[in-house]
Amino acid sequence: MVALALCVAGCSGSAEDEAKKAEAASAEIDAAGYEIAIRCQASFDAVARLYDVLSGQSSGSDREEMAATATQRAAAAEAYRGIARSVGAHNGHSPEQIDTAIKGAATAVDAEFQKRPFEDFATWAGQEADRCPPPSA
Numbered sequence: 001m002v003a004l005a006l007c008v009a010g011c012s013g014s015a016e017d018e019a020k021k022a023e024a025a026s027a028e029i030d031a032a033g034y035e036i037a038i039r040c041q042a043s044f045d046a047v048a049r050l051y052d053v054l055s056g057q058s059s060g061s062d063r064e065e066m067a068a069t070a071t072q073r074a075a076a077a078e079a080y081r082g083i084a085r086s087v088g089a090h091n092g093h094s095p096e097q098i099d100t101a102i103k104g105a106a107t108a109v110d111a112e113f114q115k116r117p118f119e120d121f122a123t124w125a126g127q128e129a130d131r132c133p134p135p136s137a
Contacts, residue, residue, distance in 0.1 A: 030087055030090060033083070034088050036132065037081075037083040037084035037087060037088075038080075038084050038101045038102060038104075039105055040076075040080045040132035041080035041081045041105065042105035042106050042108065043077075043128040043131075044073045044074070044076040044132070045074070045077040045106065046109045046125040046128075046129075047129045048073035048077055051066050051069045052066075052067070055067040055070055073129070080132070080135050081102060084098060084101070084102060085098055088101070109125070112125075
């Protein structure tokens, strides 16, 4: 009987602890999701711009394919911006803070463009975008 009482007492405290841990984990996941959305929107924007440039230098079906890919990547970037705004607001970030984070990520990508040869940057940007989960997730 005493063991049962100790278990109940211990379990009730433990349930509160578990709820607090779950809440902290949820906040951590939200923070990580926000950071991923910020990073991915910038990566997909860069890839969209690359495909747009490449489509302008191509002709025929290659041009159409590159333009379609640019459009798809731009749509993914926009979806990630929406996720960043939604999760950021949920996490208590103001619209101005979210816009600043979005601009900061774009600035970081632009800095990579400045320090890398074009082909290296294109590979890097593509790899960064490939690390992103689907924007609907």
